[in-house]
Amino acid sequence: MxxxxxxxxxxxxxxxxxxxxxxKKTCVDCHGGxxxxxxxxxxxxxxxxxxxxxxxxxxxxxxxxxxxYPFALHSTQAGYWTTINTRSVPENHPALEEMFGNHCATCHxxxxxxxxxxxxxxxxxxxxxxxxxxxxxxxxxxxxxxxSRVGNEFLGKNEGFPGDVHFREARMNCVxxxxxxxxxxxxxxxxxxxxxxxxxxxxxxxxxxxxxxxxGGDENPMHQSHGDTLSCQVCHSITYTSCDGCHVAxxxxxxxxxxxxxATYSTFLIGRNPNPTEERPYKYVPxxxxxxxxxxxxxxxENLLPNFNALPTWTYATPHNIQKNTPQNASCQSCHxxxxxxxxxxxxxxxxxxxxxxSVIVGLVPPAVELFFxxxxxxxxxxxxxxxxxxxxxxxxxxxAPVSPEDHAAYQDENCxxxxxxxx
Amino acid sequence: xxxxxxxxxxIAFFLLSACGKAGTTSPTATVExxxxxxxxxxxxxxxxxxCVACHTDKERLIETAxxxxxxxxxxxxxx
Numbered sequence: 486m487x488x489x490x491x492x493x494x495x496x497x498x499x500x501x502x503x504x505x506x507x508x509k510k511t512c513v514d515c516h517g518g519x520x521x522x523x524x525x526x527x528x529x530x531x532x533x534x535x536x537x538x539x540x541x542x543x544x545x546x547x548x549x550x551x552x553x554y555p556f557a558l559h560s561t562q563a564g565y566w567t568t569i570n571t572r573s574v575p576e577n578h579p580a581l582e583e584m585f586g587n588h589c590a591t592c593h594x595x596x597x598x599x600x601x602x603x604x605x606x607x608x609x610x611x612x613x614x615x616x617x618x619x620x621x622x623x624x625x626x627x628x629x630x631x632x633s634r635v636g637n638e639f640l641g642k643n644e645g646f647p648g649d650v651h652f653r654e655a656r657m658n659c660v661x662x663x664x665x666x667x668x669x670x671x672x673x674x675x676x677x678x679x680x681x682x683x684x685x686x687x688x689x690x691x692x693x694x695x696x697x698x699x700x701g702g703d704e705n706p707m708h709q710s711h712g713d714t715l716s717c718q719v720c721h722s723i724t725y726t727s728c729d730g731c732h733v734a735x736x737x738x739x740x741x742x743x744x745x746x747x748a749t750y751s752t753f754l755i756g757r758n759p760n761p762t763e764e765r766p767y768k769y770v771p772x773x774x775x776x777x778x779x780x781x782x783x784x785x786x787e788n789l790l791p792n793f794n795a796l797p798t799w800t801y802a803t804p805h806n807i808q809k810n811t812p813q814n815a816s817c818q819s820c821h822x823x824x825x826x827x828x829x830x831x832x833x834x835x836x837x838x839x840x841x842x843x844s845v846i847v848g849l850v851p852p853a854v855e856l857f858f859x860x861x862x863x864x865x866x867x868x869x870x871x872x873x874x875x876x877x878x879x880x881x882x883x884x885x886a887p888v889s890p891e892d893h894a895a896y897q898d899e900n901c902x903x904x905x906x907x908x909x
Numbered sequence: 910x911x912x913x914x915x916x917x918x919x920i921a922f923f924l925l926s927a928c929g930k931a932g933t934t935s936p937t938a939t940v941e942x943x944x945x946x947x948x949x950x951x952x953x954x955x956x957x958x959x960c961v962a963c964h965t966d967k968e969r970l971i972e973t974a975x976x977x978x979x980x981x982x983x984x985x986x987x988x
Contacts, residue, residue, distance in 0.1 A: 491977065492970035499965045512960035520959045524973045527959055633987040728987055736983050746986025776987075 489603075489610040498614020506546075507617050515542055534605075536596035543596050550596070550669045556678035557670025559594045564681045568777075572790040580786040587742040588733040592630060599626050599668075606630065620660055627659040633749075634726045634773075638806040643751065646724050649806050662689040683801050686764045691717045707814070714903075716758070716767040718803055720814040724753045725804040731776035734784040746776050753813070755820075756799055756829035756845035757899075765801075768903070772829050772845050773802035779837075794841040799829055822853030849900055860904035861887075868907055875901040 502508040513520070515535040521527045535542040544551040554560055569581055591606040598604040599621040602611045607629045612618055621627060628636030639659075641648025651657040660668070667688050672678040679685060697703035700712030707720065730747035756772035758765065779793045813819045813827050820827060828847040831839060839846075851857070875898050878886035889896070963969050 491974040492967055495964055495970055496967060497961065497964040499961060512958065512964075516960070518960065522959050522962070524963070527963070726987070731986075739980060739983065741980070741983070743983040744986070744988065745984065746988070749987045 488608060494602075494608070494610030496611070496614060498616065501613065502615045505616055508615075534595055534597055536598075539596055547596075550665075552673050553670040554596065556672040556675060557668065558679050558682060559599075559668060560670070561678060562589065562593055563679060565589055567681045567684070568796055569790075571795050572777075572792050574791055577786065577789045577791075580789055581782065584733060584782045584785045584789075587735065588744060594630075604630055620658070623658040623660075634728075635805045638725050638804055641806075643724070643726065643806075646751075646806060647808065650808055664689070683760075683765070713766055714768045716765070716770045716803070718771045718807070719755055719767075719769050721807045721809070721811060722753070722771055722804040723806050723808055723811050724751045725771070725773060725802070725806060726750070727752045727774035728776035729774060730778040730781070732778070732781055732784070747778075753827065754799070754829040754833065755813075755827050755847065756797075756842075757847055759797055759801060759844040769847075771802045771804055772797070772799040773804070774798055775800050797842045797845045798838050799834070799842050799845050817854045821851045821857065823850055825850040848897060849895060851903055857904050860906075862908040863902070863905045865908040874898055875905075 512518070516532050518527055518531040519529050539547075539551045539554060558564055565585070569585070570578075573581060592604075594604060600619070601615060601617050603609055603625050612622055612625055624636075624640075628640065637643050638646075639649045639652050641653060647653060651661070670679060692699040692702070698705070698708050698712070698717070700708065702708065702712075711720070726749060728746050728749050731744055732747075733742065733744045735741070736743055752774065754772055755769050758767045758770045761767065775798060777790075777798060779788075779790055782789045825847070828850050829842075829845060830850070831846050831848075834842050834846060876889075876896075878884055879889045879901075882888045963973070
């Protein structure tokens with residue numbers, strides 16, 4: 486996105502704007518200021534971004550959105566705080582709040598920063614002469630912020646890798662999947678507000694548009710056998726971007742905040758789902774390295790993330806570069822009985838991050854398909870076993886349980902259901 | 910004697926008339942000020958909206974734009 490000249494950011498297309506509902510108001514109605522030909526006088530008391538107070542300026546007509554948006558993730562940025570708080574302790578919050586205010590809070594988005602102008606953190610500037618856009622223009626709004634990872638993947642800007650099929654072949658934009666109801670949020674109070682984008686129901690869901698790809702929805706044996714074990718992206722996304730070690734500070738020279746990301750690289754790695762839920766039951770998901778380090782915020786104080794290992798640094802990811810055919814879905818052997826190149830195995834994790842990533846590291850790659858088909862099924866009566874501690878009985882033989890063979894010594898409880906499917 | 914009294918009466922009438930005129934000129938002056946107020950109101954009608962006048966004029970926006978400060982970002986890497 487080319488930067489705009491100052492005049493381009495502020496010019497109003499009166500012919501177009503005056504034809505719209507918002508154009509029926511006077512400038513001063515929303516922006517305050519003073520009627521004067523002198524710029525400084527005219528801008529006295531100017532409200533540059535009226536929608537920073539949505540209830541006052543937008544609520545009269547957009548009551549439903551104004552009720553929920555203050556609790557939506559684009560407004561609260563709660564996803565950041567969920568992870569920061571988990572890795573930190575309450576006594577560090579004042580320092581972290583200062584850090585957040587300087588480096589992260591600019592990503593907070595007002596109504597206007599999606600619907601009438603480019604977001605402030607990319608320089609601002611009116612989209613189309615102050616005409617309000619019901620659908621935010623994708624590259625000037627959505628990917629202006631979500632550009633370096635999602636935007637580049639979706640639009641095919643990562644050299645050597647095609648863009649997402651939904652964009653490449655169907656020219657779909659972000660809001661085709663991420664509808665207003667999702668972006669504006671659904672909570673009406675802080676207690677029920679979203680805490681992280683992966684914390685609640687999966688939205689959007691691929692199977693909403695591709696219902697036959699749901700487990701049991703079509704004759705595709707891959708969908709039949711993997712549908713509830715793998716997220717769709719495990720088979721259908723390709724190489725995406727990971728980053729390491731973002732550090733933030735205030736410049737001694739300019740007094741302005743800045744950041745430095747130590748490394749950016751391309752990966753495609755399948756890890757274990759660190760937090761399977763009813764909505765996201767997948768055993769395996771793609772994982773992306775996020776640019777956090779124990780010292781990311783050390784400019785603001787020593788050891789601000791004492792619980793750094795409480796969360797993985799390789800995180801649940803939903804890469805936006807979906808393809809029908811991918812290297813990993815080319816054959817069963819890509820994963821089953823493979824050398825593990827597609828998996829986040831311990832050797833691919835930095836030694837100092839091993840503890841943090843225990844919940845996502847894949848211990849053993851899935852066995853060869855032949856072994857898989859030979860594996861006895863788990864009796865249906867086991868479905869009610871609450872402990873899921875298979876090895877407790879099957880390594881000791883108690884309760885006449887068949888003892889697992891010697892070559893299973895490396896397997897742990899979490900591996901069993903991969904081969905020993907529950908009898909129906 | 911009669912003519913002297915007549916002169917005095919004439920002078921008195923003249924002076925009274927002059928005072929009366931002075932009393933009636935004040936309201937007239939107030940009325941004359943009203944058009945000034947009317948002109949001030951006319952300045953803020955939408956027909957001459959100063960916001961629109963400037964923000965639809967590319968040349969004026971260029972002229973009045975704050976000097977561009979080319980602050981080189983010290984950030985490195987992908988954000």
